[in-house]
Amino acid sequence: QLQLQESGPGLVKPSETLSLTCTVSGGSISNSNYYWGWIRQPPGKGLEWIGRIYYSGSTYYNPSLKSRVTISVDTSNNQFSLKLSSVTAADTAVYYCARVGSGSYAFDIWGQGTMVTVSS
Amino acid sequence: QAGLTQPPSVSKGLRQTATLTCTGNSNNVGNQGAVWLQQHQGHPPKLLSYRNNNRPSGISERLSASRSGNTASLTITGLQPEDEADYYCSAWDSSLSAWVFGGGTKLTVL
Numbered sequence: 001q002l003q004l005q006e007s008g009p010g011l012v013k014p015s016e017t018l019s020l021t022c023t024v025s026g027g028s029i030s031n032s033n034y035y036w037g038w039i040r041q042p043p044g045k046g047l048e049w050i051g052r053i054y055y056s057g058s059t060y061y062n063p064s065l066k067s068r069v070t071i072s073v074d075t076s077n078n079q080f081s082l083k084l085s086s087v088t089a090a091d092t093a094v095y096y097c098a099r100v101g102s103g104s105y106a107f108d109i110w111g112q113g114t115m116v117t118v119s120s
Numbered sequence: 121q122a123g124l125t126q127p128p129s130v131s132k133g134l135r136q137t138a139t140l141t142c143t144g145n146s147n148n149v150g151n152q153g154a155v156w157l158q159q160h161q162g163h164p165p166k167l168l169s170y171r172n173n174n175r176p177s178g179i180s181e182r183l184s185a186s187r188s189g190n191t192a193s194l195t196i197t198g199l200q201p202e203d204e205a206d207y208y209c210s211a212w213d214s215s216l217s218a219w220v221f222g223g224g225t226k227l228t229v230l
Contacts (some may be wrong), residue, residue: 037219042168047165047208049219096164105212106155106170113164
């Protein structure tokens with residue numbers, strides 16, 4: 001059964017870069033039927049889509065975050081990563097990685113999420 | 121970024137029927153249909169329905185989704201205590217080339 005697991009620092013200083021990795025197990029990230037995405041959820045608030053990547057490396061980003069976001073894929077290690085630059089307290093959130101069906105456009109498998117706090 | 125509109129809260133009694141709505145526009149819900157997610161406190165979201173009424177395996181038949189124009193709906197019949205959760209809709213927006221989410225509806229089962 002396919003599983004996703006987020007990893008990375010839980011605390012990031014303001015103005016620095018947040019870096020997270022999502023490791024895919026039980027299946028291949030190179031499966032052409034899926035995209036791989038990042039979604040975040042500030043404490044007590046709703047979900048916000050950050051961006052997604054295909055195994056080929058093609059990306060789409062949330063227009064409101066596009067200038068600060070980079071998502072990359074490492075097919076050899078079955079991982080994809082998120083970098084968010086110039087973070088502020090507003091970027092404090094639980095960050096989820098998820099699999100998205102390329103035909104269904106459905107977020108069908110989610111990681112457990114990782115809490116990232118932006119604070120000095 | 122334009123989002124989808126969901127009522128913040130819905131309350132229904134045990135064994136009653138709840139209908140949650142999600143309104144977008146012709147570029148998102150009206151085009152690709154909506155995806156519905158359920159989230160219990162402290163847990164990641166769980167896919168309930170996609171492409172309007174396709175349910176992943178293991179999802180209760182008490183849940184059904186539909187769409188009319190730019191509004192998607194999720195109907196839950198025979199409400200149970202475990203249905204109490206936050207429900208989010210999402211859709212791909214072809215004009216933004218981005219996924220958009222609704223603000224979520226908190227369903228309370230009385």
